[in-house]
Amino acid sequence: MSAGHNHGQVRAGHERLLWIALGLTSSFMIAEVIGAFITGSLALLSDAAHMMTDALALAISLVAIQVAKRAADRKRTFGYSRFEILAAAFNALLLFGVAFYILYEAYQRLQAPAEIxxxxxxxxxxxxxVVNLICMKLLSAASGASLNVKGAYLEVWSDMLGSIGVIIAAVVIMFTGWGWIDSVVAAAIGFWVLPRTWTLLKESMNVLLQGVPDGIDIxxxxQAIRSVPGVKDVHDLHIWALTSGKNVLSSHLVAGSALGTEQQILTFVTEMLHEQFDISHVTLQVEGEGFHHDEHDDLHA
Known part of the structure; x- marks a missing residue:
């Protein structure tokens, strides 16, 4: 009960931070879009576009948290936690789209530079x-605990770098008149975002494909399960994640009854997996030494 309560508190903390970041980002995004058109800067428009995706990412993340709060039911017995991963994947695809759009616009501008x-x-x-730095400070701690928040954090991070790039471009143009630097900085922002976006998408897809969670060596x-007294063999071992921080394991154990009861073995293995590997949901089936794999296969057939 306490573990579920703590997990709920963590999610609530994430939600509060996301709301604050969304308010800051959305407010400034409007001013930045207007400023981009007034100044004629593509780099500033690139930064504004990233800030727009920041706002969308934060909004989607908040929706994901609300959906994930829904209790498990007879149709979705694991609940709706994985919706957060879908949101993270969507954010990654959104970032890809923005990055390619900016690269295309930068190429067009290099052919015909505009006055800035x-x-x-x-x-x-x-x-x-300033807005980006505040949002990054708010989201940095939670980004390590949730792919959903990490997606929003990465977008704010990329936008912060974009703002620095725009500042550099503005100073260069101010002192040299090199208008083409605006397009170069815009393209650099796009290239900077792509590899980080790919990392987020890859992590999201690993969860959706029920891959072994990052940080866990199967x-x-x-080996840890086999080292438990009474465990003779381990097979059909599967480890995956429902969402960030909610790892699941299922396995079949062959146990020797002389070294302890099945319940004692189950309790010990479950506690060990939770403490050493942070696997919160464990399903184990204990089989006697006389139970062979071919019998198991026949049962499944």
Missing amino acids: QSTGMLVIAMLGL DQVE
């Missing part, structure tokens, strides 16, 4: 940087 108001560009970018888990 560097002073306004600099002021707006500096304000944007060979180490199997």
